[in-house]
Amino acid sequence: MEESIYEQALKTMKEIREGLDPKMGKLLVIGCSTSTVLGDKYGTNSSEDIADELYKAVTEVFGDYEIAVQCCEHLNRALVLDRSVAEKYGFTIVNAVPKKKAGGAFATKHYASLAEPVVVEDVASKAVVGIDIGGVMVGMHLKPVVVPMKLENNYIGKAYILAGRSRLKYIGGERTSYAL
Numbered sequence: 001m002e003e004s005i006y007e008q009a010l011k012t013m014k015e016i017r018e019g020l021d022p023k024m025g026k027l028l029v030i031g032c033s034t035s036t037v038l039g040d041k042y043g044t045n046s047s048e049d050i051a052d053e054l055y056k057a058v059t060e061v062f063g064d065y066e067i068a069v070q071c072c073e074h075l076n077r078a079l080v081l082d083r084s085v086a087e088k089y090g091f092t093i094v095n096a097v098p099k100k101k102a103g104g105a106f107a108t109k110h111y112a113s114l115a116e117p118v119v120v121e122d123v124a125s126k127a128v129v130g131i132d133i134g135g136v137m138v139g140m141h142l143k144p145v146v147v148p149m150k151l152e153n154n155y156i157g158k159a160y161i162l163a164g165r166s167r168l169k170y171i172g173g174e175r176t177s178y179a180l
Helices: 005-018 050-062 083-089 105-113
Strands: 027-030 066-069 079-082 117-121 131-134 146-149 159-166
Touching: 005 050, 005 131, 027 050, 027 105, 050 066, 050 079, 050 105, 066 105, 079 083, 079 105, 083 117, 105 117
Parallel strands: 027 066, 027 131
Antiparallel strands: 066 079, 079 117, 131 159, 146 159
């Protein structure tokens, strides 16, 4: 029997979570094309049902993280997050509300699930983990230095999954010792 989208996503999210260092912080950026999960071109078959299954897995595994969901290119890859997170980091709030065809089904789901949702133009490269479901390009939101995560569970539906995490910068030369 084939695994459901939720089961695939849950395995992938757990694998990503296991590879993180919580001391780096807990701001997570996730971008998702539900169309590519279904095997279609970006923005052509946005699915609320797929968004629901993915969102359930993400929040189950990363419920204690500050989650910022990247919108699609129609909203210039702005991000949806809770007002408390935007204010904590000093992010600039913009006037937009994601919809299924302008922002994406996953961003719309996140917006509807938050107590006080807002949209910000960017997260000033402060995210310490990024999850890219379907090649939607979230790397620009991550704090340097970004290390790609090699995933065993690297597909959800038909969408390829990329993930990266931030690490501390290495400085010094050949005589330097590192804590990590």
